[in-house]
Amino acid sequence: MLELVKAGGWPMIxxxxLSLVALAIIVERAWTLRRAAVMPPGLGKEVRAWASRGKLDPSHIESLRRTSPLGELLAAALDVRNGTREQMRERVEDVGxxxxxxxxxxxxxxxxxxxxxxxxxxxxTVVGMIQMFLVIGDQGIGDVNQLAGGIGKALVCTATGMIVAIPALMAHRWFRGRVGEYIVSMEHEAIQLLDTIDPPARAARPARPAPVKARA
Structure with a gap:
């Protein structure tokens, strides 16, 4: 392995x-985006039970906010539970x-x-090929085996670049899809909480008209 790194030259550095940075990001995101850390099982049902029983004191909401991203989203909806449904939706979208x-x-x-x-x-690879052709220009072709070996060493960088890029691309796509899945699930949980706090029948009820002031 060390010989391949040396063969690639300074472009291998x-x-x-990049491979170390990509590995660190993959490990960190895999740990952070665990389902249990983002959407703890049963949390949405528990919060809806709080809301239906009226147990929504500030300490409960603050503890909910610190549990997970889903808890933070639901706590944001509870912060404006006394407002209109539209205000709650706007708050949820902003925090989301x-x-x-x-x-x-x-x-x-x-x-x-x-x-x-x-x-x-x-x-x-291009740098390695340029160096090789410069040597050929000065010393001639010489031994064909050495020339083939030099070409093989130059291609080490291309192979290394693919080895770095393929896992990074796969992880990037996977994490993007996982975040998208979380967004949909969290939106569903938020809508269920809004329905618990402000049922659709109440939300559909027309607003009471403002009283008309008597003219002087």
Whole structure:
């Protein structure tokens, strides 16, 4: 392995650094985006039971906010439970955007690594080929076996770039899909909570007209 790294030359250094960064991001996101950490099982049902029984004191809401992203979203809806349904929906959407941004943290970096890996590998190969042809121009072709070995060493960077990019691309796609799945599930839980706090029949009831002031 060390011989392959040496064969690739200095372009292998950024590729190795990218591989370490990609590995760190994959491990961190895999741990952070666990279902139990994002959407604890039974949490939505428990919060709806709180809401139906009226147990919505500030301490309960604050403890809910610290449990998970789903808890933070449901707590945001409970913060404005005395407002209109439209106000609650706006609050949920606003907090939801921040939660999505937080769950997608580092994913752009991972996607950049997936795109840059093959390009850096190709760059290393081109550098190796240029050095080889410069030697050929000075000393001639010489031994064909040495020439073939030199070409093989130059291709090490291309292979390394693909090795870095393929897992990074697969992880990037997988995490994106997982975040999208969480968004849909969290939206469903939030809608169920809104229906518990403010049933659709009540939401559909027309607003009471404002009293008309008597003219002076």
């Amino acid at each position: 950024p590729l190795l650094l 955007r921040h939660l999505v941004h937080r769950m997608e943290r580092f994913l752009n970096t991972l996607g950049t690594i997936a795109a840059a890996g093959p390009l850096l590998g190709l760059f290393g």
